[in-house]
Amino acid sequence: MPSAAHNEVVSLAMMLMERPSVTPDDAGCQELVAEHLAGAGCRIRHLPFGHVSNLFAWHGQGAPVLCLAGHTDVVPPGPLNRWRTDPFTPTFRDGRLYGRGAADMKGAVAAMVVAMKRFVHAYPQHRGTLTLLLTSDEEGPATEGTAMALRALRDEGWVMDFALVGEPSSEDRLGDVIKVGRRGSLSAACTIFGKQGHVAYPKKADNPIHLALPALQALAGHDFADGNALFAPTSLQLTNIHAGVGADNVIPPELVVRLNCRYPPPTTAQQLQQLIAALLEQHHLSHALQWTEGAHPFLSVQGRLLQALSGAASAVTGIEPHLSTAGGTSDGRFFHAHSVEVAELGPRNESSHQIDEWVIPEELGLLAAIYQDTCCRLLTA
């Protein structure tokens, strides 16, 4: 990798990291990207919705349409005094580049932008269309971001074939994991009703904590047995338990437990709702359940994009990536809803959302090379 190319990616990443784009504030990141790409001959559209900034850039025409996709927003830094250096002052230390968004995902955005510039410079007459879609609403509710931008673009006649998402997918080494799907997410708040009373007269009350314990044990230990080669089985995590009226001598009237399930296809949110309700019924609990459906699970077709991306990753890193669907949700699901082949490859994910988030600067140059080679494999020849 020529060092000039690596420096170009790192310096763009640092310029993005200096902008405190805590979701959904883009803080000027997309304008910076737009300047770079317009200067390289790309066409630019801003697609703002509400407080959310979205940027669409493209070069070329016709099919196939490859979309490089990502986000410019970051999660809040958390307590500033726990960062060794300011989260919005990108800093080199011990061979790493520290700052909020380094791994998730301004490093990958910089790599995509540089890859796009270098590709259109090398192949001004490439076939098909190379596009980039960035949003400032991936870490937030994600309603006015990629999902809305894709609907607007579809209404204008855009048909995407491939979406390469730069979320931090790698585990031990850059390029060791490509994500081809994601689990679904379902949350619930469950209220278990008892009868309030004096702790000294338990027979005259009905303690909802005692009533709930066996059911909570059963929920926490339930084997959903719905995993397969690419997906882990459903994981149910209790995330909060609350009861009590603030006095040690009172049996509380009710207990509220919150939970979240991460589940694979073809399991559905409805199936999980029925199963969990039935489990509570088995324990004869008087209860009320309130559900919040997060992302639906998806598994992408594994076609030419995956072939191109795996080939590019192996060529650049010398290792064969393996396929995974682990981790949280991503905007890949919105592309999947438009029947677009989705694959995700980005930097190592171990510091995402953490205090002292970091990325290895040399890996950003390699990442740009992987993205550029993927463009070559799909849009030339």
Ligand SMILES: [Zn+2]
């Ligand atoms: Zn992200």
